[in-house]
Amino acid sequence: MTRAVVFAYHNVGVRSLKVLLAHGVRIELVVTHEDNPDENIWFGSVAQLCRDYDIPFITPTDPNVPDVEARIAALAPDFVFSFYYRHMLKAPILAAPSRGAFNLHGSLLPKYRGRVPVNWAVIHGETETGVSLHVMNIKPDNGAIVDQFAVPILPDDTAHDVFDKVAVAGELCLNRALPQLIAGTATLTPQDLSQGGYFGGRKMEDGRIDWQQSALQLHNLVRAVTHPYPGAFSDTPRGRLTLWRTRRIDNAPSCPDTAASVLWAASDKLWLRCADGGLLRILAADLDGTPLTSGALNAPLEF
Incomplete structure (x- = not known):
């Protein structure tokens, strides 16, 4: 045996x-x-x-x-x-x-x-x-x-x-x-x-978002560190933003007029334009420890 x-x-x-x-x-x-x-x-x-x-x-x-x-x-x-x-x-x-x-x-x-x-x-x-x-x-x-x-x-x-x-x-x-x-x-x-x-191994801090990344790079980070891992995050004046699920898209409505990376709400959905101009739809996110909805985001967040 x-x-x-x-x-x-x-x-x-x-x-x-x-x-x-x-x-x-x-x-x-x-x-x-x-x-x-x-x-x-x-x-x-x-x-x-x-x-x-x-x-x-x-x-x-x-x-x-x-x-x-x-x-x-x-x-x-x-x-x-x-x-x-x-x-x-x-x-x-x-x-x-x-x-x-x-x-x-x-x-x-x-x-x-x-x-x-x-x-x-x-x-x-x-x-x-x-x-x-x-x-x-x-x-x-x-x-x-x-x-x-x-x-x-x-x-x-x-x-x-x-x-x-x-x-x-x-x-x-x-x-x-x-x-x-x-x-x-x-x-x-x-x-x-x-x-x-x-x-090497990864730490929670490695999930911090670099806002100079492209939409593809950010999408890959989000899906690599989402649940059961700590998530992709960024600290903002309104609290910590954690992105849990994203989807790459070609078009989004009512994009704010800014050169910065920006997160905004339109048509009852959340959208993100990244540094390269690429677009993501945000399917799940938290802001300041609370699930973020389009209705809760009363003004765009710029990064």
Whole structure:
């Protein structure tokens, strides 16, 4: 029987663990995270899955410590897998499995190596992303690729929409590749790292709107950081404006006569003209903590 130690979190972790179980892999131990009470937990629980399936699990603050490393080494697994686990694994853990350590990453490597790849892909207006199952080594996301599975990013998809697709793509990719890994027949393709870049994590402040951006750039930011993320925002004399949903349009009624970027109400709708002259319809927004409607915006806001 194939035996594995799995580092997992999030929806991708839940789905991927179920794939391993479906293929008869004996999961000796799962390492996951304690949920952060300050984080919006909108995703599935790996810990609960482990309880449901009677799989031993631990939630160390740092997995790269002697007692965790020794426990994994003593289990002598065939494989170590990482499915959306948030910490890098160091050499002692990567050396523990006899048949290799593999990670499922949420992009088409070598593009978008590093943190929050789905959000970055949406911000940059990509029309496609996906998942990559690859060899883990001590450098992030640069090991040889076992398999990839692509998904489209539609023009109005939010990061949440895309992540839902990526979670399913991860399941499909792992389900397709796992038999070859178990049989020892998988093909490993080295990455050409010159064809992609590394991206870091994002903070709430990274959602602050730069009013010199084009309508397309702003639309991409909004859909990349909308719910369940903190949103695209700007501080105004009337309070903080947060844009949650936008749609690119070609024409808008009664545009104010100003050279600035401007938000205004007309025909019972909200409209925004950006620095490049491009237009957005505002489908959902808050102002000073209250949902913004066309009736509540009694004068245009200039930026």
